[in-house]
Amino acid sequence: MNKTLARSWGGKIFNYLTSLSFALVILSLLFLLTWLSTLEQVEQGLFEVSKKYFSKDTVFFFPELDGKTLYIPLPNAYWVCVLLFINQLLGGIIKIRKGWKNIGVIISHSGILVLMIGAFITAEFEKRGNLLLYEGESSSLASSYFDYSIEISEIKDNQISEIHVISGKNLRKHDKFNLPNLPFDLVRNDYRENALAVSTKFTAREKSAKVIDDFFLKDYKKPDAAEQWLASVEVELIPKDSTQSKDNFFLAANNFAPKTVKVADRVFTLSLQKEYWPLPYEIELTEFYHEFHPGTPRPKVFESQINRIHSNGSKIPVKIEMNKPMRHEGITFFQASWGPPEGAPDRELYSVFEIVHNPADQWPKYSLYITSLGLLIHFIMKLSLFLKSAFANKPKKS
Numbered sequence: 528m529n530k531t532l533a534r535s536w537g538g539k540i541f542n543y544l545t546s547l548s549f550a551l552v553i554l555s556l557l558f559l560l561t562w563l564s565t566l567e568q569v570e571q572g573l574f575e576v577s578k579k580y581f582s583k584d585t586v587f588f589f590p591e592l593d594g595k596t597l598y599i600p601l602p603n604a605y606w607v608c609v610l611l612f613i614n615q616l617l618g619g620i621i622k623i624r625k626g627w628k629n630i631g632v633i634i635s636h637s638g639i640l641v642l643m644i645g646a647f648i649t650a651e652f653e654k655r656g657n658l659l660l661y662e663g664e665s666s667s668l669a670s671s672y673f674d675y676s677i678e679i680s681e682i683k684d685n686q687i688s689e690i691h692v693i694s695g696k697n698l699r700k701h702d703k704f705n706l707p708n709l710p711f712d713l714v715r716n717d718y719r720e721n722a723l724a725v726s727t728k729f730t731a732r733e734k735s736a737k738v739i740d741d742f743f744l745k746d747y748k749k750p751d752a753a754e755q756w757l758a759s760v761e762v763e764l765i766p767k768d769s770t771q772s773k774d775n776f777f778l779a780a781n782n783f784a785p786k787t788v789k790v791a792d793r794v795f796t797l798s799l800q801k802e803y804w805p806l807p808y809e810i811e812l813t814e815f816y817h818e819f820h821p822g823t824p825r826p827k828v829f830e831s832q833i834n835r836i837h838s839n840g841s842k843i844p845v846k847i848e849m850n851k852p853m854r855h856e857g858i859t860f861f862q863a864s865w866g867p868p869e870g871a872p873d874r875e876l877y878s879v880f881e882i883v884h885n886p887a888d889q890w891p892k893y894s895l896y897i898t899s900l901g902l903l904i905h906f907i908m909k910l911s912l913f914l915k916s917a918f919a920n921k922p923k924k925s
Contacts, residue, residue: 545618553611560604563590570594574673574753580604583650605650612643631905638898645890654804654884657754657863661877665811665836669882671695671802675758675780679709682794695802698760710767710791716775717761722746724759724779737761739775757781760799766790806882807856809836813844815878817865829865831878847880859883 543549560580567590568576579588580603587600619636623629656669674695680687693704693713704713717737722744736743744759759779766773768791776786778799785798810833817829830848835855837843847853853860863881867874 541617541622544613545622550611550614550618553607553614556602556607557604557611560601560607563592563601564604567591572753581650608643608646612640612647615639615643628908631901631903631908634901634904635898636901638894638896638901641897642891642894645887645894648887648890649885652886656804656882658810658860658880658882659877660810660812660880661875662812662815665809665834667806667809668803669806671804672754673756674802675760675799676802677713677760677762677778678798678800679706680785680796680798681709682796692802709795710793711788712765712767714763714765715760716763717744719744719746719759721756722759722779723757723781724777739777742777744777744779758799762797764788764790804884806858808838810834810860810880811836811842812878815865815876817876829862829878831862831880854888857884857886857888859885859888 564580583605656671677693679691702715757780764774785796814832818827820827835843861881864879
């Protein structure tokens with residue numbers, strides 16, 4: 528292919544990527560994907576549908592309606608948004624005619640790009656968890672909503688001496704884990720986001736279910752709230768000393784007793800539990816208050832008075848209310864819920880905070896400011912040109 532033809536094809540591709548027609552195709556696809564995902568989440572749940580429609584892990588997928596698969600491949604919304612970003616960048620910033628007349632349009636497009644970059648940062652780096660506290664309790668750890676990790680603890684003199692963690696992200700993506708500081712490696716043969724390890728003595732099993740030590744993994748109906756799921760995993764322990772035999776066992780979130788193994792005269796416990804991540808400060812719940820609308824079970828107010836305890840020992844009192852979160856050092860605390868549920872009036876109350884670590888938390892606000900400024904500048908310039916033209920063409924009185 529000669530250079531002229533290459534430039535010609537390159538120019539055609541560039542012109543199409545920057546065109547209004549391409550933007551309309553992308554926006555129509557996003558509308559369709561949003562509509563279908565809204566319908567599908569009624570049956571599948573928000574968490575599963577979000578992974579299916581808006582995750583970067585798949586490029587195409589088949590939608591489902593009323594439990595039936597529609598064999599029409601649709602692009603994942605994540606990659607559709609990537610194409611929209613390319614369209615806005617090339618068309619709204621690079622290709623657009625530069626000059627003072629278009630300065631407002633360029634600023635507005637920049638605001639849209641800031642919003643989209645913030646969305647990508649959120650998709651890649653956001654962490655969500657929760658923290659449950661009774662009055663007088665404090666903690667500096669957040670529990671992940673969805674991710675489970677395998678914790679491997681070495682026991683010396685009846686105490687935990689060292690902890691090794693296989694993160695939930697790696698547990699989902701990989702099936703073999705080389706552990707250089709331990710006398711064994713692990714292989715993950717099966718991972719289920721919502722299953723229980725149950726005994727064959729009390730529960731009938733399917734013929735295809737694998738049984739280990741009289742237990743098998745049983746999937747159960749997924750509740751709407753994905754944070755209530757209980758994960759299970761089948762693990763194969765492979766000693767690095769070939770004279771020792773391998774060991775297969777289940778680790779399940781519904782089993783509170785860890786698995787104990789002895790390898791090379793060293794004792795370890797393995798457990799599957801919600802992943803924790805540290806907060807930059809400690810949270811202490813000093814008082815919790817709630818109130819219902821008169822004669823109804825609908826909450827009118829529930830709020831928590833906390834102390835934010837920093838590493839230097841200082842205590843900062845803060846009130847967290849419904850729709851009035853606390854934001855500090857890139858972490859947002861929302862008043863999510865409280866307990867115990869109805870039917871246990873004599874039990875001590877607790878407060879549950881949703882904790883979000885999102886580096887782009889405020890980017891939508893910044894994007895709104897930038898886009899509004901650009902539109903305002905563009906409106907003022909167009910208005911001034913219109914008024915100038917109107918006065919210029921106004922007939923003079925004789």
